Amino acid sequence: MTTKQKVARRKLSLLELAQELSNVSRACRIMGYSRQQFYEIRRNYQTYGAEGLIDKLPGARGPHPNRVEPEVETAILEHSLAFPTHGPLRVAQELSLKGIQVSSGGVRGVWGRHSLVTKQERLLRLERSVAEQRIELSDEQIRLLERFSPEFRERHIETHHTGELVAVDTFFVGTLKGVGKVYLQSAIDCHSRYAWGRLYPNKLPVTAVHLLNTDVLPTFEAHGARVATVLSDNGREFCGRPDTHPYELFLQLEEIEHRTTAVRRPQSNGFVERLHKTLLDEHFRIKGRTKWYEGIDEMQKDLDGFMKDYNQTRPHQGRNMNGRTPYQAFVEGLPEPEKQSAAKRRNAA
Structure with missing residues (x-):
């Protein structure tokens, strides 16, 4: 039985009780109704029968006759x-x-x-x-939205294994008296933060190739791994015509993909930019105040010592590093086949 039916039965009981007692006031006191409600209920019952006892919600009689089409x-x-x-x-x-x-x-x-x-x-x-609505944004609108979006500023480079992405860049160390201009060609594995650095008196495509060929690729080959992608800015030492530029030709020869950052967006190559800050704060600014250099070779010798400490003994506080050294992360991040072959070579040695 629905609520409306229960209410209708209670109203009918009120009418029956008033007839039985022959006293409307007493019946209303017993059932909890007023005399005005009693006479309204009786009038509806006499006019519409049992249907008149059912409560009807206002507005349930259909649309208003004057409502527009x-x-x-x-x-x-x-x-x-x-x-x-x-x-x-x-x-x-x-x-x-x-x-x-x-x-x-x-x-x-x-x-x-x-x-x-x-x-x-x-x-x-x-x-x-x-x-x-879904609207199509132009490239300029997307760049502006990303520039002022906190979510975009907090975005990180995601890598899954060692060698998936190596970031490279050129850093101007300074002009030293008796030495001249000094440039640093640097590279860092974005997964493990393992880094390489070499000093040159200029920044040319051949110096960028020299770092990869002399330091970066041999390290990966020693562990049975390879570099899949190189990320650089749009500097002339890295970018040019694919059929004539030395750096582009070298990457093609080694079957390495070349990606470039957005123009005037050094944040998109943040790993190597942060490496430069570490080198500047913990090495160059200290050595520049405690030692007199007479040539780049002498500077390179000290840099090699710092890079060895950076890669193998210094705990790294970067994202997802958890205090590991870059070398530990480098080995642990090798893809499984390369990790097994590297372990066999170490055991054989």
Whole structure:
């Protein structure tokens, strides 16, 4: 039995009790009704029978006879979405020019049913509608959004194993008296943070190739691994015509993919940029104040000592390093076949 049926039975019991007692007031006190309610219940029962005892919700008698047609209501809503600041009279006049006849009161009635009576409500509806649309952004718009997005600034380079991505860059160390200009060609494995560095008196494609060929690739070959991708900026020592540029030709020869960072976005090569800061703070600025150099070879000897300490004994506090040394992360990050072959070579040695 539904709630409405229970209420109808209680009303019928009220009528029966009043007839049995022949006292309306007493029956109302017993059943918890007022005399006014009793006479209203009796009138409905006498007029409609048992159906008159069932409570009916207001507005359940169907649509209002003066409500506008569905197609007119749709036209009003579409116009209000396109022009949310138009008032009801203006909307009625605009629609009449399109052959749709509706009064300003009819427009306001439609707005009332959809909670669009105020201008602010219609503007908020427009805002929600635009927010739900998917739009195509240009490259310039994407760059601007990424530039001011905190989520983009916190984005990190993701690598899964050693050698998946090696970042390279050129760093101007400075102009030393008696030595001249000094440039650092640097490279770092983005997975393990294992780094290489070599000093040169200039920055040319041949010096960038020399670092890869002399230091980086031999380290990977010694562990049975390979470099899959090199990430660099758009400097002339790294980028040029693929058929004539020495660095591009060398990467093609070694079957290494070459990626470049966005222009004027050094953050996209953050691993090697952070390496430069470490070298500057922990090595160059200290050695420059405690030792007099007479040549690049002497500087390279001290740099090799620091890089050995950096890679093998210095705990690294970088993301996902957990205090491991870069060499530990380098070996642990080798793909499984390369890791097994490297272990066999170490045991044989």
